[in-house]
Each structure stands twice: as structure tokens, then as C-alpha cells.
Amino acid sequence: MACAAEEDLFENIFLADDRHHVEGYQEGFEEGKRQGWQDGMNHGRMHGAKLSAELSFYSGFVTTWRFLLQADPNPKARKQLKLLETLSEMTQAFPIEDPQSPNFEEDMEKIRAKFRQVCAVLHIPTDFHGYINSPGQLSF
Template sequence: MAEDFDLEQLVHLEQTFYDAGYTDGFAHGRIHGLIEGRALGREKGFEIWEEIGFYEGFALTWQAIYAQQPDADQRTMHHIRHLLELIQQFPRVNPSDPKSYGLTEEVDMEKLQRLIRSRYKALCACLGVRPTLRAELSSDDHTGEGDGPDARRNPTRQVWALEEDTKRPTMHGLSF
């Protein structure tokens, strides 16, 4: 029995268990990482396309309005065309291998998104419209007090009258 006992294995016993746990944990984490990554990617992709779709709808609406006017401002039409061209360049698929989709190189989405926002702001300046960036108002900032332009400028806007609340008795006789 003394010959079967390996003292070297006993010395490295803790490292053996650590390595086995690390291997199992890595495989388990990889599976859950893929699941969570796909869910997060779907959520963020929707947010990005909601913003880009807003810009596209805005540009198409103004393009239709200006198409009916014989003396349309050429600078505004240039901004509209350029904005729509940038939006068309925005990728609509998320390929793991860009060459399989016929793409020669990867697109810098952040840079393209910044360019689209800038062109949108320039278009709004030409139109005399206040730009409403969809990315600036998150669901955490939303207070349910309306979505109009006055909602952000006047956050204390009352939704309902408070006269009835003053008549209601409160704890410790406090009045608000």
C-alpha cells in the first residue's frame, strides 16, 4: 500500500480541485454568457434601431413635404439626402463573418451613429426645429408627466389638482 500512495498528488490536491472547478465553471459561464449576451444585444440593438428609425422617419417626412414645394431650400434637401444615405449605410445584420454577407470590412457603428446624429442636428437647424434626440430620454428619466417639449423644460408641471389632498387627514396632522 505504501507503494500506491503518491505524496506528490497530496501536495497538489488543492490545485487539482481548483483546476477541475475552474474548467467546469468556465464551461458553465460560457453558456450563460452567450445567453445573456444575446439578450443584451437584442435589447441594445432595438434601442439603436429605434433611434435610427426615428431619424429616418423624420427625414422621409420632411423630404415628402419639400417634394411638394417648388421653391424648396437646396441646403435642406442636401441634408435630407445625406442623412438618408448615412442611414442606408448603417448595418442591418450582425454577421459573425462579414465576408459571408458580402461585406468587405467591418463598419464602425459608433462613428456612423455620431455622423447620423450630427446630420440630424444640422437638418433640424435648417428647418428651424428643435432636435429631439431619442437617446437623451431614457426610461429611468421618464416621470410620466408628458412627452411634449414642455415636459423637460418644466418638470414641476402638475398633472392633477392638489386641492382634494389638502382636505384629506394625514398622519401626525401634517399638511402638504
């Protein structure tokens, strides 16, 4: 019987390394998973905030230029207003609440393209970095 007790003791010592390795792996895996979720959420918040700021910029841009062009008797102003209205409709229809939308990125690219078109028709530059107090804030 002493032999069986000694074998159990040696087996426990021998298997302790494996047991600690498995436990350490599980703890590390759980911590990595938790940290991954946290990093993912932070990245999502930051990306969402940038996207919201970009859409808000377009909305403010449209509002400002609508106001400026409403009283303009120039026939070009009607075309410019129509393009501004289209940009406004696109930003309002954008599925900001549904980032899983199948056309999310494609719709955002269409909005950016429409913005560039509006800027071209209005003869204004699309580089707004020089007009912003915080360098690099608007990087779309």
C-alpha cells in the same frame, strides 16, 4: 506491500483536494464562459435594437419632412430637401448588417450630426423626449 497500498490510499486522499479544486475551477470556468456569451448576446441584441430604432426614427423623420416640404414654394425648402436627401442616403448606406465594419461608430456619429444639422435648418428642437409616450425611449 501493505505499505504501498497505504501510500496509494493516503496519496489519493491527499490529492483529492487538488483534484476537486481543479475540477471545480474547470466547471466554474465553463459556466462563466457560457454565462458571458449569453450576457454578450443579450447586450448585443439590446444595443442592436436601439440602433435600429434610431435609424428607423431618422427614416420616418425624413419621409415626413419630405412630404411636408415638397409643395413648399420657398427657396429654402430646396436646401432643406437636399439635406433630408443626404440624411436619407446616409441611413440607407449604413452597414446595419455588418457591426464589424471599421467605420460603424463613426458613420453613426455622422448620421447623428447630419440629423442635428437638418433640425437646425428646419428650426425644430432635437430633444424629442417630450413627444414620446414612453419616457426615455429615444435617448440618442
